Amino acid sequence: MNWRRLSAIMLKEVRQLRRDRITLAMILGIPVMQLILFGYAINLNLRGLSAGITDQANTAASRAVVMDMVASGVIAPKLAATSPQQLTDALRRGEISVGVVVPPDFEARRFDGREAVQVLVDGSDTVVQSAAIQLAQLPLDTAPVANTQPLGLGKGQVGVVSFYNPQRRSAVNIVPGLIGVILTMTMVLFTGVAIVRERERGNMELLIATPVSRSELMVGKVAPYVLIGLLQTTVVLGLGMWLFKVPIAGSVFDVYAAAMLLIVANLSLGLLISTRAQSQFQAMQMTFFVFLPSILLSGFMFPYAGMPKAAQWLAEVLPLTHFLRLIRGIMLRGASLAELWHDVLALLAFVVVMMTAAILRFHKRLD
Template identity: 80%
Template structure:
């Protein structure tokens, strides 16, 4: 073995990596991204859950009870309701995670040591359920002299009722999210290498010679993969129903429409990556930079409510974040797409922007 020749190869590889800015970014960027995301953005100790309050008693004692619950930091009031039904509607739409109901006879129930407050929880996220259960340990005001002594904290003074997943089965939460994760991984990757593959195989010359416009070429690249995405969606839904008994409480049509929105968003993002990458390997590297934040920040693996506000703003730019709200709302809470229109609008706007950027960046040239 000639050490001089081997050292020449080592030096050549280092110089090549230095010229490849994508690889250089991966070397430094992946450790930095993981450290920042896991150390700063991921937090399993949930605080500030969006909560709706229906204080039907409207007394000083009921207001004090609400203030005590807010003081724990577990909930943050974001909605004032008049009836429990309004809270249930907000839960179904995903506007709140917790609803607090104080009945009109709150003080009498408190004096008698009975259930005085009911906490309604969106059980589609088991971590949110666990955080809300902490409220059941909160003691309400002491009974007046001569009244029956109050029971111990957590024995019924505040009851927590979990909807949509009372058994706290993790599969109910994970399987709908897996549809989004699989579609994000495959759709972005498939189209990220689409234009690059044509260039590497020498097919770009043939495409340049055709009368195809840039828009026709890009849309033609997207449509076959959209059909593949729908097949993947069907496979996950059928296996989830068969193996884990994951319910579909909403319309199956809405489920597929939500999947189509994510598929198109991911395909257009992949096309944009494809116009930037110089090789299939670079395309896969750039896809990884999209996939990792999507998994960690969208609310699939870790609760969205536990992230710092700045990170939540960044996560709103990811299609998977909006899809998870859509698919869990439709499948688990029985909501309609029209009730979740902000998420639908976000995905439509994202798709339009990515498609426009990909078309503008693509040139039917070899250089």
């Protein structure tokens, strides 16, 4: 083996890598991204769960118990409701994760040793469910009143009611999210190589010669994959119901409408990637940079509530984050798209921005 020839080949490869900015970014970016995402995003010890509180007793003891729960750091008051029905409605819409109900006869229950406080939990997220159950195990003891009865509660006087997934089956939580993960992975990848593939196969000259406009070409590239995405959604839904008995509490039409929003959002993002990449390999590399944060920050693998604020802000930009709220709200909590309109608008805005950027970046010329 000739060392001179070998070193020349090695030098040529290093120079090639230096010119390939996307590959260079992956060499340095992937370890940094994984370290930051796994270090900051993964937190199974949840604190500050959004909570609604209904104190129908409104006594010194009931207020002290609620203050003890808040002081534990497990919950953070977000909604002051007047009835348990308001709390269940807020749970269904995804506005809160935990509801605390203090009944009007709280004092009598407290002295009799009966269940005096109910904690309503959104069981569609099993990690949140486990964190909220901690409230029933907290020592809620405060100072006594006139040296007679303590204000706190004894063991078993805080009951937990889990909604939507009382058996705590992980498949009920994972299968709806898998729809979004699969659509994110396939739709972005399919369209990420769309324009690049035409250029590499020499078909771009034919497209340039046609009277098709930029917007028509981009929309035409997206449309066939919409049907593929809906087919994938049907397959996951069917297998999830058949194999894992995953329920669909809401409207099937709303499920497909939410899936359609995610499909179009991912396709528009893929088109933007395709206008930037110089080869199909580069397009796949750029797709990986989108897919990894989506998996880690969207709330699919790790709870959104446990992430720091900076990670939550980044997660709000990702379509998968909003889709998970939609699909779990519809399938598990029976909510409608109208009740989850914030996430619907977020996905629509993402589609408009990404598609506009892709159309503006694409030019019908070979350079």
